[in-house]
Amino acid sequence: MARVRQFREASGLTQEQFAERAGLDYKYYQHVEAGRRPNPELITLLKLAKGTGRELWELLKFDGPPLAVADDQSEHGSKATAAKGARKRKKPKGGKP
Numbered sequence: 688m689a690r691v692r693q694f695r696e697a698s699g700l701t702q703e704q705f706a707e708r709a710g711l712d713y714k715y716y717q718h719v720e721a722g723r724r725p726n727p728e729l730i731t732l733l734k735l736a737k738g739t740g741r742e743l744w745e746l747l748k749f750d751g752p753p754l755a756v757a758d759d760q761s762e763h764g765s766k767a768t769a770a771k772g773a774r775k776r777k778k779p780k781g782g783k784p
Contacts, residue, residue, distance in 0.1 A: 688720050688721075688722060690749075691719075691720065694746075695738075702716055702717055708738045709735055709739075710738075711731070711738070732746065
């Protein structure tokens with residue numbers, strides 16, 4: 688759960704925001720992250736991966752280097768951040784993208 692928390696914090700999300708993104712109940716996610724639910728089911732792990740915008744194997748890869756904030760903003764950046772950036776871009780006049 689430490690890796691999920693690192694991904695969440697690197698994305699700048701609160702527990703509540705992350706739980707919503709992952710499709711989990713906020714209180715349930717709090718218990719999972721705090722370790723009070725030590726053996727989450729596979730479906731929960733899949734939802735956690737979805738919330739981080741990563742594949743499940745990336746969450747379970749414990750032999751890699753520790754995560755850094757810059758890692759989250761690389762090719763695996765959050766979909767929400769990309770969507771916000773897309774909304775902010777204005778189309779140039781003349782109808783051409």
